[in-house]
Every structure is written in structure tokens, then in C-alpha cells.
Amino acid sequence: MRILDVMIAAQRVVIPGEQIEQVYRNAQAQPAEQIQSLAAALGWEVAPPRAAFAQHKSLIWGVEAVGQVVDLPLTHFYRLPRLLLQAAPPYVWALARLDNALCPVLNLDILRPIAPDG
Amino acid sequence: MTFDSETYLSAAETARQTQDEAGPAVQITVLTFVWGQDWYALPLSAVSEVIELERVTPIPGLPAHLLGATNHRGEVMAVVDARPLLALLPGSVNANSYLVVINVEEELVGLLVDQVGDIHDVAQVPPTEDDPHDHNHATAFSKVMMLDVEAQTLSLVNITYLVEKILTAT
Numbered sequence: 113m114r115i116l117d118v119m120i121a122a123q124r125v126v127i128p129g130e131q132i133e134q135v136y137r138n139a140q141a142q143p144a145e146q147i148q149s150l151a152a153a154l155g156w157e158v159a160p161p162r163a164a165f166a167q168h169k170s171l172i173w174g175v176e177a178v179g180q181v182v183d184l185p186l187t188h189f190y191r192l193p194r195l196l197l198q199a200a201p202p203y204v205w206a207l208a209r210l211d212n213a214l215c216p217v218l219n220l221d222i223l224r225p226i227a228p229d230g
Numbered sequence: 231m232t233f234d235s236e237t238y239l240s241a242a243e244t245a246r247q248t249q250d251e252a253g254p255a256v257q258i259t260v261l262t263f264v265w266g267q268d269w270y271a272l273p274l275s276a277v278s279e280v281i282e283l284e285r286v287t288p289i290p291g292l293p294a295h296l297l298g299a300t301n302h303r304g305e306v307m308a309v310v311d312a313r314p315l316l317a318l319l320p321g322s323v324n325a326n327s328y329l330v331v332i333n334v335e336e337e338l339v340g341l342l343v344d345q346v347g348d349i350h351d352v353a354q355v356p357p358t359e360d361d362p363h364d365h366n367h368a369t370a371f372s373k374v375m376m377l378d379v380e381a382q383t384l385s386l387v388n389i390t391y392l393v394e395k396i397l398t399a400t
Contacts, residue, residue: 154291192306200289214300
């Protein structure tokens, strides 16, 4: 499965490649008012975005860093344990193993952006 | 003041009666561990294993007691800080953290602890009138006395209560 890994709040998070339209290494090159903070949408500590990527719905998500779009074998994806699945929001649908670390895999189609004014 | 043997004999009678009513002290084997500054114990029968905590993956949107997931021999395991569920101050993951692995409805769950002690035989201490009458605390913990360490008491976590709390709080 094709994925992009991004860094937010010192944590790697995985985005399905099919939801990525464009990757921007320099967030400052984008109009600031169009950038949605991925960290804020997840309820995590927000840092100024240094990179960004565009979702296929043309939302621009700001993140601290973007990795590479890579093909990750399906064997690297894991279901959430039942206890976590019951409590986690639906946009976290799996965990992926990247460099021997587990990373949440998001479904951006059901993640609601948070407006800059909260 | 004259010596009154009857006072002592009467007190001894009462003490024996109380002991009989309470029944014989139940002895169990426990694993001791530290939360914050205090020692606690879990019944050894409830402990699957103890592992060093290498890394917890936080997952957005989880309640405070669910710290995230960790890789446990190729399987993904939930990591729980049980303290908030037991009306204790929450802890945090650090370089010395361990996980006491327990079984919650056929699924392994890692309980975050600050330090792991040893295995001891303990006996339950009947509650006294001096104990605080905090119902929740009394349900979550019971006082036990270590049989192999003189005059050392611990709070034994009620594992049934804890598992129920984990399931209902999630």
C-alpha cells in the first residue's frame, strides 16, 4: 500500500498515498490561510508547519515534516487492539510499522479540519 | 491502680472472637511494583509477564488512561495507565518504565508502572476503624501484609475491579 509518513508533535503518522494530491516541502510557499494544522485536527500539540501536503479534496494540511511516498507491504499494517479500537476516533483505522516503530494510520476523508479560530 | 486481670482476659476474648469472625487470613502470592512513591501489589495469578517499556505510540483522541500502543513480540498491545482509574495521580512514561502485562477479556494489556519489585507472599489485613471510609478506595485496594518482610504492608490492587474499570472507562 502506498503511504506518506509525516511528522507532527514529534510523532510519525501515516497517510494513505491515494489521499495525497501534492507534497510541499516548504509550507511557507503556500497561502497561510489555506493551511490546516494536522496536529490541531488530531488534538495534539501544534507547532508552526514547516511542510505540508494537499489532500485530494484540495485541503492543505500543515505538518512539521513530510517523509517519502513509499510502498509499504500490507504485512506492515496492524489492527488496533480491541481496547484501543473502542476508544480511538474512526479516522485512526490501523497502525503501520515503519522502521520498527508503530505509527497511527489516518483516514483523512473523515478527519474534520479545525478552523484557525478554533 | 490495681492490676485487673479481667480487663486483659476480656480483651483477649474479644480479639479472638473478632479473628474468628474474620476467618483465617488469606495468603496469596503477589508481584510488587511502584506507582509514584508508593508500593503496590497485583496478584501474581493475574500477571502474564513483565516487560521493559521501549516505546509507546500515542494515538490521537484516546482517553487519558489509554497511553497508546506498543509492539510486544510482533503483536500490538494497548498500554494503560491504570492510576487515573483508581483515583491516583496519573503517571508518565520514562526511561525506567515497565509494563505489567495482564489479560483483559482475552487480550493482553500492558499496565504502566514506575518500578517493578519482587514476588512475595502476603496475607490480607482486616480493615480497622482507623482506615478511611472511602468506598472507592476500599473497593480498588485492600491492605496486605508481607509475610517475608517484617511489618511491611502494601496496597493490593483489586484486579477484578481494575479490569472492570478499564473496560467501562474505554
